[in-house]
Amino acid sequence: MTENNFGLKKIEISVSEAEKRTGRNAMNMQETYTAYLIETRSVEHTDGQSVLTDSLWRRYSEFELLRNYLLVYYPHVVVPPLPEKRAEFVWHKLSADNMDPDFVERRRIGLENFLLRVASHPILCRDKIFYLFLTQEGNWKETVNETGFQLKADSRLKALNATFRVKNPDKRFTELKHYSDELQSVISHLLRVRARVADRLYGVYKVHGNYGRVFSEWSAIEKEMGDGLQSAGHHMDVYASSIDDILEDEEHYADQLKEYLFYAEALRAVCRKHELMQYDLEMAAQDLASKKQQCEELATGTVRTFSLKGMTTKLFGQETPEQREARIKVLEEQINEGEQQLKSKNLEGREFVKNAWADIERFKEQKNHDLKEALISYAVMQISMCKKGIQVWTNAKECFSKM
Amino acid sequence: MDMNSFSPMMPTSPLSMINQVKFEDEPDLKDLFITVDEPESHVTTIETFITYRIITKTSRGEFDSSEFEVRRRYQDFLWLKGKLEEAHPTLIIPPLPEKFIVKGMVERFNDDFIETRRKALHKFLNRIADHPTLTFNEDFKVFLTAQAWELSSHKKQGPGLLSRMGQTVRAVALSMRGVKSRPEEFMEMNNFIEVFSQKINLIDKISQRIYKEEREYSDEMKEYGPIHILWSASEEDLVDTLKGIASCIDKCCKATEKRMSGLSEALLPVVHEYVLYSEMLMGVMKRRDQIQAELDSKVEALTNKKADTDLLTEEIGKLEDKVECANNALKADWERWRHNMQNDIKSAFTDMAEENIHYYEQCLATWESFLASQTDLHMEEPSEDKPESH
Numbered sequence: 001m002t003e004n005n006f007g008l009k010k011i012e013i014s015v016s017e018a019e020k021r022t023g024r025n026a027m028n029m030q031e032t033y034t035a036y037l038i039e040t041r042s043v044e045h046t047d048g049q050s051v052l053t054d055s056l057w058r059r060y061s062e063f064e065l066l067r068n069y070l071l072v073y074y075p076h077v078v079v080p081p082l083p084e085k086r087a088e089f090v091w092h093k094l095s096a097d098n099m100d101p102d103f104v105e106r107r108r109i110g111l112e113n114f115l116l117r118v119a120s121h122p123i124l125c126r127d128k129i130f131y132l133f134l135t136q137e138g139n140w141k142e143t144v145n146e147t148g149f150q151l152k153a154d155s156r157l158k159a160l161n162a163t164f165r166v167k168n169p170d171k172r173f174t175e176l177k178h179y180s181d182e183l184q185s186v187i188s189h190l191l192r193v194r195a196r197v198a199d200r201l202y203g204v205y206k207v208h209g210n211y212g213r214v215f216s217e218w219s220a221i222e223k224e225m226g227d228g229l230q231s232a233g234h235h236m237d238v239y240a241s242s243i244d245d246i247l248e249d250e251e252h253y254a255d256q257l258k259e260y261l262f263y264a265e266a267l268r269a270v271c272r273k274h275e276l277m278q279y280d281l282e283m284a285a286q287d288l289a290s291k292k293q294q295c296e297e298l299a300t301g302t303v304r305t306f307s308l309k310g311m312t313t314k315l316f317g318q319e320t321p322e323q324r325e326a327r328i329k330v331l332e333e334q335i336n337e338g339e340q341q342l343k344s345k346n347l348e349g350r351e352f353v354k355n356a357w358a359d360i361e362r363f364k365e366q367k368n369h370d371l372k373e374a375l376i377s378y379a380v381m382q383i384s385m386c387k388k389g390i391q392v393w394t395n396a397k398e399c400f401s402k403m
Numbered sequence: 404m405d406m407n408s409f410s411p412m413m414p415t416s417p418l419s420m421i422n423q424v425k426f427e428d429e430p431d432l433k434d435l436f437i438t439v440d441e442p443e444s445h446v447t448t449i450e451t452f453i454t455y456r457i458i459t460k461t462s463r464g465e466f467d468s469s470e471f472e473v474r475r476r477y478q479d480f481l482w483l484k485g486k487l488e489e490a491h492p493t494l495i496i497p498p499l500p501e502k503f504i505v506k507g508m509v510e511r512f513n514d515d516f517i518e519t520r521r522k523a524l525h526k527f528l529n530r531i532a533d534h535p536t537l538t539f540n541e542d543f544k545v546f547l548t549a550q551a552w553e554l555s556s557h558k559k560q561g562p563g564l565l566s567r568m569g570q571t572v573r574a575v576a577l578s579m580r581g582v583k584s585r586p587e588e589f590m591e592m593n594n595f596i597e598v599f600s601q602k603i604n605l606i607d608k609i610s611q612r613i614y615k616e617e618r619e620y621s622d623e624m625k626e627y628g629p630i631h632i633l634w635s636a637s638e639e640d641l642v643d644t645l646k647g648i649a650s651c652i653d654k655c656c657k658a659t660e661k662r663m664s665g666l667s668e669a670l671l672p673v674v675h676e677y678v679l680y681s682e683m684l685m686g687v688m689k690r691r692d693q694i695q696a697e698l699d700s701k702v703e704a705l706t707n708k709k710a711d712t713d714l715l716t717e718e719i720g721k722l723e724d725k726v727e728c729a730n731n732a733l734k735a736d737w738e739r740w741r742h743n744m745q746n747d748i749k750s751a752f753t754d755m756a757e758e759n760i761h762y763y764e765q766c767l768a769t770w771e772s773f774l775a776s777q778t779d780l781h782m783e784e785p786s787e788d789k790p791e792s793h
Contacts, residue, residue: 179637186634193627200620207616210609218602221595225745232752368640375644376777379651382770389763397756403749 012041012050013119013134015112018104019057034104035059036111040134056137060085063111065144066133070124072149075273076356077124078363080117081262083110089188089254091195091202091247102248106255113259123359159272162279169278170353176360177271184264187257194254198247209240228403235396242392246385253381256374260367267363270356277352281345288338295331298324435532436460437547439525442517443474452476455521457528459547471548477502479546480524482558486542487531492690493733494537495740497530498679499523522672535739536732582692584699589730592737593688600681607678614666621659628652647773658765665758673751677744684740687733694729698722 017037025031035057041050063082070079087103097103115134118124129147132140215233219226441456454474461469480499487496500523528547531537545557585593628649635645701722705715 182637186630186637190627190630190634193623193630197620197623197627200616200623203616204613204620207609207612210612211606214602214605214609218598218606221598225748228749368638371638371641372644372777375641375648376774378648379770379774379777382651382655383767383774386763386767386770390760390767393756393759393763397753397760400749400752400756403745403752 011053011119012043013112013115014039014041015108015115018108020099021059032099033059034099034107036108038115038134054135056135058133060107060111062133062141063114065141066130067114068153069129069144069147069149070118070127071269072153073127073147074123076270076352077121077359078263078266078270079124080114080121081259081266082114083107083255084258084262089191089195089258091199102251106251109252110255110259122362154273154276159276162276163272166275166279167282169275172357173271173274177268180264180267180271183267184261187261187264191254191257191261194250198250202243202247205240205243207240208236212237212240225403228399228401232396232399232403235392235399239389239392239396242388246381246388249381249384250378253374253378256370256377260371263363263367267360270360274352274356277345277349281342281349284338284342284345288335288342291331291335291338295328295335298328298331433533434462435538437525437528437532439521439528442521445476452478453517455524457547466544466548468548473548473550473554475546477520477524479554480527483542483546487537487540488686488690490540490542491536491732492694493687493729493736494534495680495687495733495736496537496683497527497534498676498683499527501679519672523676526672526676536736584695585692586730588734589688589691592733596681596684596688600678600685603674603677603681607674610666610671610674614663614671617659617663617666621656621663624652624656624659628656644777647776651769651773654769655766658762658769662758662762666755669754669758670751673747677748680740680744691729691733694722694726698726 015036016039019035019037020032021035022030022032036059037055037057039052040054042053043050060082067079067082070077083106086098087100118130124130129144132143136143212233215229215236219229219233222229436459438458439455440458442453443456445452445454454476457471457473457475459466459471459473461471481502484496484499487494500520531540531543537543542557545554549557631645631649631652635642635649638645698719701715701719705712705719
């Protein structure tokens, strides 16, 4: 596979369908799940026509596997997040059921978005496992597991430990971590309140629908007012039902914000990796320093620091010069090794910081652009809602004034 | 001070003012202007109550003066209504606001309650003043002009409470009989009243519910806007956009509050008044049926020769006149009431529609101006695309 043929310009990816399936899971129990059809088209350079090159079905857990792999192999990259596993921040009309068709539809769009983000990332798009995800239906899972990425993953405990004990992390990462916490907190809050606002708005519109029914019944006993009442009632019905489309559009807006809510976690992952590497480096440097000191003490005979060997020597008698020589030699070897390791760790660390920061800058630009676009689209939605409102109420007013 | 009883101080919409004047049967100008204001609390050892100031201005000859100022309490209004019903049993007397509001209000003297009641009492008196028959009622004149002690002594005259209670028991029996022999046109009227009552009650509930939902929407919006400001603190490049959205949400919230106040001033009181009117109408129907039944029972007695035929014939003659008067009075008043109702409902709902249009227009302007500011900024940013070749 030639890496260069892989970039958003050359291929089109879409998650075009979702299907309910039943199967047997690992414990041989029957389960229902949704499978998503991924279609890849290559775009002919000359005439812009697209040809369907691959099409296969994947379920959500396979997307998760892909992402976890990318997280391990590209720790310096802000890896795009997946759409939520379970529906959160729902307002009352939306179901929190994973099988609900509206939820499945929104998830389909979210998964497509995820693949597009990966395909347009300068580094991630070249990954072979990603390519196989799009092209190799059978055996893909085995292929991923064969990479042994799970073993390479840093343990959460180790990472947590590093976060607390690291002494000199790069300040920019500390700030970034702080930012990602704030981003997560404020978007969560926004989404929660937005859901409540949606609920209330739904209530206002729907209660007006009751006017429609009552006006219609009332018009039956009125001679002159009858027609006006009846037609006004119709407009009340139109008003009440218009809220459904309005709120559905808003749901897409909420999904755009949710993506950046989940991106906050991806940012934190990069920060954690830095802390881990930095901590590792600090430990290695500390270890080296103590070995050098030990060596020095043995060579000069002065004991500045407490050592068990030193104590036992005091208690059970001095060691022979040969023994001491041997120990010095071992230490010198270790020190050499340690210095090499420290050098390479330092280099690794600096490389990581450089690459990570480059991707973070790329991410920041993407985020500013996307969020601004989303916020503006929110304004556009509000404008559309207002225009509809003006139209319906103008019609209703005309009916009322003709009564 | 403004002569007009519909002065700007009183919260009636211009549209309803025009309609109030339109339905005048006589082409004469209004010559009786009444305002109800200045609620005051009075505390005695026995009770606490509210009085309202009533100012009457008139050019009518039968009034001793051209201006009167009195204070009346709710009890006094109840008395007036009772006297009007007594004198004109088949006229559609305007409704009084309820004695108590069952839900929501715990305290009888809550400010909103008092204000709502004051407006309704104002309307009550003005409706009487505009009624071609009721406006010349003697008790009405006494109510508007007499000092407190004069009114008390005037009240003591007339049939006592006990005799009125006796009437009630007999009245129920009579009215049931009257239903059976009700003429066709009154059957139609009754049918209308039943359906109307049902529908107007529903509309009352729906309108109250809308008000409540709008209130809750407004409350949530108050929390929604500021979150965007909070967010802008951590986003250098999005500060303008986020603050802009917060400001739009805030303005829309204020527009909602205005819409709500329009609802509570124009629509809710009118709908509620007609809920009370519908109860009133059912009472009028009953009284008409009672009068009819009185005649029918006498006619039956004559047929069965139960008592002195000459006396009965005389009584029947009188009752026939009474029935004819009652029916005619009701018919005329019914037409008038239908006409008024149509105008009142029409203007109340037209006002509501207008409020909503205004609300959406305001919000639209807010969001459009925000969008314009954002896209202008957008265009100022250097384009990343290659320049077009023409």
